[in-house]
Amino acid sequence: MIKLVALDLDNTLLTNDKKISKVNELALKKLSAKGVKVVLCTGRPINAIWHYIEQLGLTDPADFTITFNGALVINNTSRKTLAKQGLSxxxxxxxxxxxxxxxxxxxxxxxxxxxxxxxxxxxxxxxxxxxxxxxxxxxxxxxxxxxxxxxxxxxxxxxxxxxxxxxxxxxxxxxxxxxxxxxxxxSPTTDKSVGLHALLQHFGWDESNLMAFGDAENDAGMLKSAEIGVAMANAQPAITALTKYHTGTNEEDGVAEFVDKYFKLD
Known part of the structure; x- marks a missing residue:
């Protein structure tokens, strides 16, 4: 059973002009209302994506973000670190x-x-x-x-x-x-999948409870480890080849298209 949906930002959840469409926003808010965790997975620090977190309403005490491509797992409201690794x-x-x-x-x-x-x-x-x-x-x-x-x-x-x-x-x-x-x-051990593994363990879950969306090299780990890894239609060819699950482009609300069908949100 999928309990956590992990989302890359650029060229996945975000449109080409770096926005979350209203269609994607509504779908993800419906998903959260059903009790499914929505987690943004990005190479950026949390302050650089805070407007997206607020737009999606991911501000409950149990909401987290995977930042720096998995190097830091951080609580959205307390800003406490759940997992951290890096380079000297x-x-x-x-x-x-x-x-x-x-x-x-x-x-x-x-x-x-x-x-x-x-x-x-x-x-x-x-x-x-x-x-x-x-x-x-x-x-x-x-x-x-x-x-x-x-x-x-x-x-x-x-x-x-x-x-x-x-x-x-x-x-x-x-x-x-x-x-x-x-x-x-x-670092050789840093990957979005590693950050997500720490977060899944925190909730008492594992990768059988994970759905992930991505388009680029830095998404490969989480797409391979997830029970359902979804490649965008605009994904790099190597990413498309990683998984049997595919959806529309980031410009076509591909995230909403897939979650609407899978979770029967309508």
Missing amino acids: KADLVPLHEFSKANDFPLDILNFDQVYPITDLVKSIYQLGGGIKFEPMTFDELPDQLYAKVVAAQKPAILDKMVASLTPELKKQYHVARSQPHILEFL
């Missing part, structure tokens, strides 16, 4: 050296702010929600736990970066292309 500054040294040698940008995120690395080429990374950006060199970077690293540039440049990654770097990080212009580096 020492873990980031090989990635910094690679980026410096090959002229690639990096933005390093802890769980509160962004550090654009100024001894590398300039990044195009942007993040809403009033998140602080504090540019500095890698040497100046504080010695603390980091949620993830983002390389943000034109898709062609990131294609080159992916092609240049050594086998050693691929082992050291979980590398995922979340958008054409964003490549993310996480």
Whole structure:
């Protein structure tokens, strides 16, 4: 029995202009009213998506969000951490050296702010929600736990970066292309599926109770682990191939289309 529905945001729940349609909003509110948990799963911090959380009414004491692609599971109202993992500054040294040698940008995120690395080429990374950006060199970077690293540039440049990654770097990080212009580096054990597993255990459930929606590389783990993993019609071909469940595009209210039929919401 499905008890929790996990939703990627960009190109899944959100339209191309970064909005939750009224059709999707109504369907998810009906789902919540039936007692099914609705959980947003994103690479962003919670403050950057708070308007979506409020729009869907996910503000009860038992509501959570998977942030930083699984590195942080956080309670929406208390902001208490349920699960957390990340990378140390020492873990980031090989990635910094690679980026410096090959002229690639990096933005390093802890769980509160962004550090654009100024001894590398300039990044195009942007993040809403009033998140602080504090540019500095890698040497100046504080010695603390980091949620993830983002390389943000034109898709062609990131294609080159992916092609240049050594086998050693691929082992050291979980590398995922979340958008054409964003490549993310996480700890090897960080994934949306890992954050969701912690949340499911918190409620006394498991993956047989999970439905997940996604479109991109950083959604692969949760789509594979879920009892029902749903790929959007606009998903990357490799994501479409992961699951037998498919729905309309993010522009066609694909999320609402699937949950309406599955849960018989009408």
